[in-house]
Amino acid sequence: MSELPVPDHSVSGNRLMTFEVGGNVYGLPISEILEVVEQSGFSCVPTLPRELGGVMNWHGEALPVVAPHLLLGGSPAVARESGTPQQFLVVTDGLDVVAQLGLPIDFVSGLVDGEPGRARGEDVVVERRTVDDRVVSVINPQRLVARAAKIIEGAVA
Amino acid sequence: MRIALTHKFLSGSLLVAASGAVLPWGFRTLGLDFSEWGSIFIALGVGGGLGFALSRSLGRKFEALREATDRIQAGDLTVQLKISDREFFADETDELAVSVKGMLSQLNTFVHRVQDNADLVTTAAHDLTREIENVREVNEGISNTVSTGTEGNARKRELLDRTTKLIGRISSDIEVNAGRAREAFGFAAEANQKASNGVEVSGLAIDKMRAVFERVEQTGQMVFDLEAKTGHVHQITEIITSVAHRTNLLSLNASIEAARAGEAGRGFSVVADEIRKLSESATRSAGEISKLINEIQSDTSEVADEMRKSSEVITEGREDVNTIADSLGEISMAVGEAAARSEAIFHGADEHAISAERMVAAMSELKGSTEESDSTHSEVARMASGQLGAVSKMVGGSLELSTAAEELRELLSHYRTAGSGSEGEGRA
Numbered sequence: 001m002s003e004l005p006v007p008d009h010s011v012s013g014n015r016l017m018t019f020e021v022g023g024n025v026y027g028l029p030i031s032e033i034l035e036v037v038e039q040s041g042f043s044c045v046p047t048l049p050r051e052l053g054g055v056m057n058w059h060g061e062a063l064p065v066v067a068p069h070l071l072l073g074g075s076p077a078v079a080r081e082s083g084t085p086q087q088f089l090v091v092t093d094g095l096d097v098v099a100q101l102g103l104p105i106d107f108v109s110g111l112v113d114g115e116p117g118r119a120r121g122e123d124v125v126v127e128r129r130t131v132d133d134r135v136v137s138v139i140n141p142q143r144l145v146a147r148a149a150k151i152i153e154g155a156v157a
Numbered sequence: 158m159r160i161a162l163t164h165k166f167l168s169g170s171l172l173v174a175a176s177g178a179v180l181p182w183g184f185r186t187l188g189l190d191f192s193e194w195g196s197i198f199i200a201l202g203v204g205g206g207l208g209f210a211l212s213r214s215l216g217r218k219f220e221a222l223r224e225a226t227d228r229i230q231a232g233d234l235t236v237q238l239k240i241s242d243r244e245f246f247a248d249e250t251d252e253l254a255v256s257v258k259g260m261l262s263q264l265n266t267f268v269h270r271v272q273d274n275a276d277l278v279t280t281a282a283h284d285l286t287r288e289i290e291n292v293r294e295v296n297e298g299i300s301n302t303v304s305t306g307t308e309g310n311a312r313k314r315e316l317l318d319r320t321t322k323l324i325g326r327i328s329s330d331i332e333v334n335a336g337r338a339r340e341a342f343g344f345a346a347e348a349n350q351k352a353s354n355g356v357e358v359s360g361l362a363i364d365k366m367r368a369v370f371e372r373v374e375q376t377g378q379m380v381f382d383l384e385a386k387t388g389h390v391h392q393i394t395e396i397i398t399s400v401a402h403r404t405n406l407l408s409l410n411a412s413i414e415a416a417r418a419g420e421a422g423r424g425f426s427v428v429a430d431e432i433r434k435l436s437e438s439a440t441r442s443a444g445e446i447s448k449l450i451n452e453i454q455s456d457t458s459e460v461a462d463e464m465r466k467s468s469e470v471i472t473e474g475r476e477d478v479n480t481i482a483d484s485l486g487e488i489s490m491a492v493g494e495a496a497a498r499s500e501a502i503f504h505g506a507d508e509h510a511i512s513a514e515r516m517v518a519a520m521s522e523l524k525g526s527t528e529e530s531d532s533t534h535s536e537v538a539r540m541a542s543g544q545l546g547a548v549s550k551m552v553g554g555s556l557e558l559s560t561a562a563e564e565l566r567e568l569l570s571h572y573r574t575a576g577s578g579s580e581g582e583g584r585a
Contacts, residue, residue: 015416017409030416036409087406097417108409110437111430 014115018136019089019105021068022077025136026105026125029116032141034090034099036108040083048155051076056102058090065102066148071124072139077104093145100145116140160246165211173204218250222257232571234265268572275565282559289555293548300541307534314527321520328513335506338499345492345499352492356485363482370471370478377464384461387454394447401439408433 016027017036035058042056042065053066065088069076080086089103112131116138124147127138160168177200184196221238228236238258240251408429415426 015412017413030413033413034417035413036406038406108406111409111412111433 014113016112016114016116016136016138017089018109018112018131019087020107020109021072021105022074024072024074025109025131025134026072027112027116027129027131027136027138028089028091028141028144029094030111032092032094034092034097037088037090037102038085039088040085041080042088042102042104045156048152052151052155056088058099058102061099063090063099063102064148064152065104066151068104070151071103071144071147072137077106091141091144093142095142101148103144112136158246159251160248162215162248162250165246165248169204169207169211172207173200176200176203215248215250218254222250222254225257225261229261229264232573234261234268234572234574236261264572265574268569268574272566272569272572272574275562275569279559279562279566282555282562286552286555286559289548289552293545293552296541296545296548300538300545303534303538303541307531307538310527310531310534314524314531317520317524317527321517321524324513324516324520328510328517331506331509331513335503335510338503338506342496342499342503345496349492349496352489356489359485360482363478366478367475370475373464373467373471377461377468380457380460380464384454384457387450387457391447391450391454394443394450398440398443398447401436401443404436405433405440408436 015030017030017033018025018027020026037056037058039056042054044050044054048054051067052070053064055062056065057063067076068074087105087107089105089108090099091101091103092098093100114129116127118126122143124139124143125137126140126143129136129138177197180199181196184190225236225238238254238261240254240258411429412426412433415422415429418425
């Protein structure tokens with residue numbers, strides 16, 4: 001598998017936005033995040049179980065949403081009560097500024113400085129580092145979006 | 158015409174003698190030839206005839222008299238002596254018959270009277286005996302009654318002794334009870350005084366409790382207000398938290414935009430970071446405040462709940478206090494009434510003690526009176542016994558009298574009198 005193109009993080013200051021999903025802390029380059037959105041859930045898509053994902057309204061656009069446990073592993077999130085606000089990271093693949101994915105998270109925990117490691121293998125998590133005595137799994141946004149696309153395609157097919 | 162027997166015998170003799178002398182002369186005058194002896198015989202015949210007639214007349218009279226006297230001797234007083242009124246030549250025998258007849262009449266009258274009197278005596282003796290028997294029975298009854306009364310008096314005296322002792326003990330008990338009633342009256346008076354003081358103090362305490370209740374209710378109202386205010390603060394804190402959260406989200410997005418702006422957004426990135434830090438700080442502070450407010454609100458709610466419960470308890474307590482106040486008033490009245498009644502009991506017990514002493518004295522007098530009555534009973538019993546003896550003697554005498562009367566009646570029954578039976582006749 002060929003290596004994904006490395007986005008230019010020099011301008012973004014090499015910062016990672018850390019967030020928690022299912023008790024685990026993950027990090028995404030802030031340059032591949034278009035927005036942190038908080039809204040009450042997402043809409044279901046026919047033929048796609050709600051546990052797997054759906055679509056969310058992002059400024060009038062239908063943004064695909066994929067359950068984080070399918071992308072990052074771990075156990076499925078506990079079903080939230082209807083109407084409860086939830087944060088989503090609007091993620092791009094780093095190649096352009098087009099929103100590619102809405103990633104449901106528990107909450108954003110902060111911003112940390114530092115570059116993401118070089119991606120090896122096919123795993124979405126490309127690096128693990130310790131920040132404030134907590135292990136942060138650094139995610140490669142291109143692989144994340146690619147896995148989401150595969151999941152959506154598989155589900156729709 | 159009465160001619161004495163002597164004259165009759167003398168007349169007969171003279172007639173015989175005259176006959177002896179005259180008859181020869183007469184015969185001769187008449188021319189009859191009678192011897193001397195014939196004349197004598199004729200004279201004797203005349204004399205004998207006269208003698209026979211006279212003797213026969215006397216014999217009949219004496220026979221009638223003898224028969225009458227025999228019947229009288231036999232007790233027959235009914236005999237009737239008939240005296241001829243046509244007797245031309247009555248003599249001593251006729252007079253004797255008249256005397257016997259008079260005697261018989263007198264005897265009849267006497268026997269009649271004696272019989273009547275004997276009957277009366279017999280009847281009276283019987284009545285007397287019966288009455289004396291009645292008297293004796295009555296006397297025996299009196300004696301028995303007196304004896305019973307004496308025995309009853311003995312029982313009464315024994316009962317009186319026991320009653321006197323019992324009343325003495327009762328009197329002692331009444332004295333003791335009077336003393337206790339006196340003590341109880343003292344206690345009741347003291348209790349009344351203490352109850353009055355207690356009621357007064359309780360009234361003050363109740364007033365203070367009412368004031369406490371009012372203050373507690375005011376405090377409860379303040380707690381309710383505090384609860385409402387903490388709820389309002391909580392709402393404000395939630396708003397602050399929400400604002401901080403949104404500010405944090407905004408700062409994150411600002412950081413994202415700054416990062417995307419590249420070098421131009423570096424300064425903005427710093428500002429966004431500071432805003433994010435401030436928002437995080439505000440979020441933490443708001444969280445802490447919210448936590449504190451939650452704790453305060455929880456505590457306040459608990460206090461408010463307690464105050465609500467306390468309010469209910471206070472309401473009940475106020476009713477209880479009012480009830481206690483009423484009860485204390487009633488207790489005070491009851492204690493006062495008890496003291497008054499205790500005083501009445503005390504006075505009554507004193508009067509009972511005095512009455513008991515009088516009763517003991519009266520029992521002593523009654524005992525003395527009973528002893529005197531006992532002595533009188535003994536005297537009456539002795540007299541009744543003596544009277545009974547006298548009555549018994551009277552009964553004996555009466556019986557003897559009755560017996561004598563009966564004997565007299567039997568004796569007199571031997572005589573048959575006119576009007577009591579058949580009457581015999583005797584002619585003189």
